[in-house]
Amino acid sequence: MADRTQRIRDPIHGLIIFDKDSPTDMLAWRLIQTSEFQRLRRIKQLGVSELVFPGATHSRLAHSIGVYHNARRLMDVIEREEEDAFDPKRASVVLIAALLHDLGHGPFSHAFEGARKALAKSRGKSGIDKHEKYTAELIESPDGDIRRILDAIDSSLATEVAELIRADDPKDVYHAVVSSSFDADRLDYLMRDRYMTGTQAGTIDSDWLIDNLAIDHIPARQDEDGETAALGSLPTFVFKLKGRQAAEDFLLARYRLYTQVYLHKATRGFEQAVSALIVRIGELSEEPERLGLDREHPLVGFLRPDGETLALYRDLDDTVVWGAVERLRRCGDAHARDLAERLWNRKPLPVLDITAQIGPEAADRVPAIHRIDQYAGARSGKTIFKDEATYNLYTLAKGEGPKEHKKVRIRASNGCPKEIVAFPDSVISKNLMNKETLTRYFFLSEEEKSSAERAMRGR
Amino acid sequence: MTAMSETTQLVRALVQAADGEIVGRIRMQKIVYLLEQLGMGGKFWFSYHHFGPYSEDLTSAIEVARFVDGSVTEEERPFGGGFSGSVSSVYRLADPDQPEPAALGFLPWADAKAAVARMKRETSVVIELAATIHWLREQENVAEWEAELKVRKPSKADDDRIGRALSLLRDLHLAA
Numbered sequence: 202m203a204d205r206t207q208r209i210r211d212p213i214h215g216l217i218i219f220d221k222d223s224p225t226d227m228l229a230w231r232l233i234q235t236s237e238f239q240r241l242r243r244i245k246q247l248g249v250s251e252l253v254f255p256g257a258t259h260s261r262l263a264h265s266i267g268v269y270h271n272a273r274r275l276m277d278v279i280e281r282e283e284e285d286a287f288d289p290k291r292a293s294v295v296l297i298a299a300l301l302h303d304l305g306h307g308p309f310s311h312a313f314e315g316a317r318k319a320l321a322k323s324r325g326k327s328g329i330d331k332h333e334k335y336t337a338e339l340i341e342s343p344d345g346d347i348r349r350i351l352d353a354i355d356s357s358l359a360t361e362v363a364e365l366i367r368a369d370d371p372k373d374v375y376h377a378v379v380s381s382s383f384d385a386d387r388l389d390y391l392m393r394d395r396y397m398t399g400t401q402a403g404t405i406d407s408d409w410l411i412d413n414l415a416i417d418h419i420p421a422r423q424d425e426d427g428e429t430a431a432l433g434s435l436p437t438f439v440f441k442l443k444g445r446q447a448a449e450d451f452l453l454a455r456y457r458l459y460t461q462v463y464l465h466k467a468t469r470g471f472e473q474a475v476s477a478l479i480v481r482i483g484e485l486s487e488e489p490e491r492l493g494l495d496r497e498h499p500l501v502g503f504l505r506p507d508g509e510t511l512a513l514y515r516d517l518d519d520t521v522v523w524g525a526v527e528r529l530r531r532c533g534d535a536h537a538r539d540l541a542e543r544l545w546n547r548k549p550l551p552v553l554d555i556t557a558q559i560g561p562e563a564a565d566r567v568p569a570i571h572r573i574d575q576y577a578g579a580r581s582g583k584t585i586f587k588d589e590a591t592y593n594l595y596t597l598a599k600g601e602g603p604k605e606h607k608k609v610r611i612r613a614s615n616g617c618p619k620e621i622v623a624f625p626d627s628v629i630s631k632n633l634m635n636k637e638t639l640t641r642y643f644f645l646s647e648e649e650k651s652s653a654e655r656a657m658r659g660r
Numbered sequence: 661m662t663a664m665s666e667t668t669q670l671v672r673a674l675v676q677a678a679d680g681e682i683v684g685r686i687r688m689q690k691i692v693y694l695l696e697q698l699g700m701g702g703k704f705w706f707s708y709h710h711f712g713p714y715s716e717d718l719t720s721a722i723e724v725a726r727f728v729d730g731s732v733t734e735e736e737r738p739f740g741g742g743f744s745g746s747v748s749s750v751y752r753l754a755d756p757d758q759p760e761p762a763a764l765g766f767l768p769w770a771d772a773k774a775a776v777a778r779m780k781r782e783t784s785v786v787i788e789l790a791a792t793i794h795w796l797r798e799q800e801n802v803a804e805w806e807a808e809l810k811v812r813k814p815s816k817a818d819d820d821r822i823g824r825a826l827s828l829l830r831d832l833h834l835a836a
Contacts, residue, residue: 328706328713564727
């Protein structure tokens, strides 16, 4: 059958066209029709955020198609900058990686991974396979539709796409399209999440930003004892000087989304409830009838010790989890029943917001947290849930430090890339560079919350 | 003695075993990962993050050591002439004049000191690679670990650094 041009309407990007004369577009279209990709239609981008922002119902499928669309726009920048050196084959690999980058996400990703970690810890296992690993496996799996389609184009294509997904750091400028301070993924989810939640804070002028992108080489460094043993240089996107103000607005919009949407107290509470419920299913995976589930239920199978197979993972999506919640509401296990009821009928968990009550300074916060942790003891993770979210202007991650390729740089008037906050008239406060930690404790009863609060105050 | 204060004491002893100073969060995390593989017994749970194996338990324990126990300090030191983003965390003992314990967890003190001293001779990239190699081989059971290492860390995993990472693992008796 001859290829035909296809179109998708999207509230963020308008008309997304898959041109019949573009082999990559036609490949992307075929990949969208696979069962692996269609699974993303059943997984919401923002998980339980819809319990706080009712409009936040967009799927990972819509987001992934948006990322592909953005990736094409960013690739045009590279083609313009690279001129005759442009590598269309490499570009195609990156565009397909952009489309498939979220393939391996599970339902309620963050909550689900948290639960799997807790189960692995209790079972004496180290580490869990994260969604990036599942993405790579789904692409390379010889049983999958995706592999079959990619192999028909080129036998090394699946491997090249999977390698890009598995990389911790980008290795060339093409990779920057999917992994940089201004990559296709970030650009779509910020706009989409902002639009669908209805948040008005922050502005993203994507046309102007893309029009002011350039490529430059950034010296890559890492913790050193006074030496500057650089890792060579890293080609990535920078903004031209004219794009600086729009870039500041972009960073601030991202910052606002963290504080107002992703780290919203009530949302994090519901995530803890989902996580606790998943843990409970794992704990009772050999006696699922106590939860009103049968042994063949995909969640029961996956959460058994040694149950984490790709085949079972593929069967997991939001509908499977919500279906289980419906059963769990009526089951014999009181703990599961309570958690399920909170999710089903939207009953927020009582919360103790340490950062709000005690303040952001670690010297005050950490001792308070320590007192609560000691008070909680064995109830930690069972009826008392500690939630810590660390963020700053650049990164949502706790951990070991900023990723160089995620910093936003502007090409200054002397032609050298300079960090956006280094400009003397930057509207971004340097305080936003410091890691802010939001610590909240969630409880299943007001009484327990009050007791914990007294413990926190040393009473 | 509660479990939490044992862990806090371990963090203090660890900095002590490092002759009172560890530079960099990455180095701190990887040193602890490798010491755990040697049998330190701190029960820090690791999972794979951007810079290789990482433990949130350890990060929390360091915070407690800093702000509850007051035994460890963390100072941010800029490096490389970069802007504010290019800082390294330097961990030191608040009170350097402490008697040396007999052991670091379950590791005899002299062995622990020697291991940490050997690790400190390498850059944070090399120790990151060493910890990642060990993780790939022992935790993820990746047979073709060298190829996977180069996929995950294309700009870091050159032959010279991999060689130094393997040499470090051999010297620590953690090579396969």
